Amino acid sequence: MGIGDVSKRVLLGRKLRSSQLGETLLRKRIALPVFASDALSSVAYAPDEIFIMLSLAGASAYVWSWQIGIAVAVVMTAVVASYRQTVHAYPSGGGDYEVATVNLGATAGTTVASALLVDYVLTVAVSISSGAQYAASAIPALSEHEVTVASVAVLLLMAMNLRGIRESGTVFAVPTYAFMVAILGMAAFGLFRLATGDLPKVTSASLDLVPEPGYGDSMTTLALMFLLARAFSSGCAALTGVEAISNGVPAFRRPKSRNAATTLLLLALIAITMMMSVIVLAKQMGMQLVDPDDLDRLTRNGEPLPAGYDQHTAISQIADALFQDFRPGFYLIVTVTGVILVLAANTAFNGFPVLGSILARDGFAPRALGSRGDRLAYSNGIVFLAAMAIVLIVAFGAEPTRLIQLYIVGVFVSFNLSQLGMIRHWTRHLKTERDPAVRRRMFRSRIINTIGLALTAVVLVVVLITKFFAGAWITILAMLAFFMLMRGIHRHYDNVNDELAADEEDKVMPTRVHAIVLVSKLHKPTLRALAFAKATRPNVLEGVYVSVDAAATNRLLEEWDERNIDIPLKVLHSPYRELVRPIVEYAMEIKKANPRGVVSVYIPEYVVGRWWEQVLHNQTALRLKGRLLFAPGVMVTSVPYQLRSSELVREREEREGVWVRPTELRLGNVRTRRPNDRQIQK
Incomplete structure (x- = not known):
């Protein structure tokens, strides 16, 4: 075995036969950290974005933070309820793409696919960049090196996913559950101290926040509504990753649909509880956050902050204040939060390759994306996603606040088309279904999807209005580019199939x-x-x-x-x-x-x-x-x-029990072990 093969086996592990695919399926306790880590990790940055947007009107606008949090929680509840219907109706793993394609046509399906592909890339970029920021806040030596840290983290995550979904899920389960326990424990401790009147203030509470010109006390009602809409659209980043479970149903153990629906419910309960707890604690502890590019709006006693002031994230400030007398608690919170932000990208590393394989099967993506690697993972999709994410991280300097403006648009486009497709799905089946009990379930499901469509449509309009010039236009262009590329690939495959179709002339000698x-x-x-x-x-x-x-x-x-x-x-x-x-x-x-x-x-x-x-x-x-x-x-x-050298190599490798493929012998790559008789019989 050559050095290259040894290195590959060390990194990826032993090869798996196609018949071992069933061994890679996930239990619910492993599927939750694998598919829900993205949505759970949004707790680490969605509250920050709400406070940063509200800060434009000064600290007095923070009074709206918990109402915005409730609005986001309502939308998340509706979306999760809608996707519970989707996983039962379409358990094959196509998710939004399959729903839109089957019920709305190929154009709608391609639109959803382009939106999801962009969103998956942004998920990796945003999560890893945010994790790098947390690492820099805990380890000062990493400051100014966030891009390098984030890029290395993407490569490590890529290598772990190349080993297969089951192994990566087992590795990610411990830090994901540690994050849930740490954040919920911190929230419970903080709310207990709030109830007893012993809640401390965060470090930024002593600062003065200057409103942005045009906001503050002179702000009109219309400007206030627009500001609240911007804060709401930023907070809706908490919904990203919810759709990943509907795309990953095939990875669950049987009964697949029921296990996926249960995981969705657990995700919603945990994510909403953590998000609302962080928002309430941040407001009660005097949190003041501004855009990293607007730090000059923060002053202390009328004096500008010193050069190089580092604005820590909401969870970091809350943990610092709550565990002032117990520093291991603070470092635990910061560490597991940084880790979960890195691992949150694992949701995209599981969703993107599966979607890519389905698109390849349908002729909308290169067929190489549909090939499983040595560990039965879609290796080409994993590598492509990592490369695209690193490009974004480098281009935007690993700054989550800059990347977050590109976020959300794609996922809410897919939300809307998926809900519309599900409504048509139930309507079509109601025309032929005669069982009263089944019809009642279908009516209930259609109502749930209708509510989901109404809420996600409102959010999409708000996001487009408030974020278009802030960077969302880049996402729309990227979606359009993916859409045109996929249509071009499909057109090429159709033309090739037509050209290669056999006819009577092909029999002529x-x-x-x-x-x-x-x-x-x-x-x-x-x-x-x-x-x-x-x-x-x-x-x-x-x-x-x-x-x-x-x-x-x-x-x-x-x-x-x-x-x-x-x-x-x-x-x-x-x-x-x-x-x-x-x-x-x-x-x-x-x-x-x-x-x-x-x-x-x-x-x-x-x-x-x-x-x-x-x-x-x-x-x-x-x-x-x-x-x-x-x-x-x-x-x-x-x-x-x-030549004689080929015979000498063949003889030597045969003595060592290595089987030489003819093409490898010709190229001088003699690496593959000879299959034994038992393997040949299989």
Whole structure:
């Protein structure tokens, strides 16, 4: 086994057979941290965004924070209830994409897919960037290096997911549950101290917050409504990741739909409880947060804050105040929050590859996205998602507040089309269903989806109005780009399928076969190629030699005659010392002279046993094959000749119990272990 294979096995683990796919399915206790970590982790930044938006009107506007939190919780409840209907109706894992495609058509399905793909990439970028910010607040040495920290975290997360969904879920379960216990424990402790009148103030409570010009006491009612709408749209970041469970139903153990629906319910209860607790505590403890680019609006006793002031996140400030006398508690909260923000991206690493595989199956994405890797994960989708997320992290400096403006639009587009599709789904089935009990369930489900559509439509309008010029237009452009790309890929696959469809003309035999054997010198590979070509009994057979040196050509002709070879030798003169072009032009001339015939080109090739030998041989043959592939009516056949090094390698590896694939032997990549008799029988 080569170094590359050893490294791959260390990183990814042993290969899994396709029949072992059932072993990778998840129990609810593992599925919750795998699919719900994104929505749960939004507790770490959704409250911050609400306070940052309200800060434009000064600290007095924070009185609206808990009402906005309740509005977000109501929308989340409606969305979760709607998706519980979806996982029962469409358990195949297509989620919003399948619902929209089946009920609204391919265009709506492609729109949903483009929105989800963008949202998954942003989920990774936002979560990892926010985690990097938490890491920097806990470890001052990481300040100013958030981009590097975030990029490394994406790569580590990618490597973990390449090992397979079950292994990554087991690894992520402990920190996810630790986060839930830590935040709920902190909230319970804080609310207890609030009830007893012993709730401390956070560090930012001593600062003075200056309203943004145009806001504050002089703000009109219309401006206040717009500000509250902006804060609400930012707080709706808490809903991102809810749809991931509907896309991941196939990963659950049986009964899949019921387990997925139960996980959705648990997600909603936990996320809403944590979010509202953080918002209430932040308000009662005097939290003051502003946009990181507007720190000059914070002052202390009328004096500007010192240069390099680091504004900590809401959870960090709350934990610092509550555990002032118990520092391990503070570090526990900050650590598990930073970890969960990194792991929250795992939701996207599970959803994006599955959606990519479904799109590949339907012809809207490259078919490589539908291939499972050694560990039965969709490896190509995982790698592509990681690359796109790192690009965003670098472009936006790993700043969550800048990235959050691009967020939400895509997920609410998919929410709306999914709910509309579910309404049409129930309406269609009600036309044929006669069982009264089933009809009542369908009516109830349709009402739930109608309420979900109404609420998500309102949120989408608010998000588009309040965030369009703040960066949402970039998301819309990205969605449009994905949409056009997917439609183009689908159109290409359709055209190829039409072009490759078999018809009666494909049964017609060619009128003649003109075979040519390429000759570089008269040696064993050439003689083997001539013999093989002759055995195929073509209508015409000739050797072809490209002459770039008169003396070498004369020696070859003399040797040809001396050996009394009964095959004619055609000499192509090349005054500019080109080897490939004369052969291609000659083959095309033969094809042009007999359009219904074929030209068969036989190319002698050396089979080598070491990778570096491949660099020294067969380069002209590779270039020639590359050119002839584009020549219609020209067939290319490689005639291999094994050099001694290939035999030595084969003998050595056979002694060591390694099976050598022919293609690997030719390329000098002798790595794959010989299957034993038991494996062959399987």
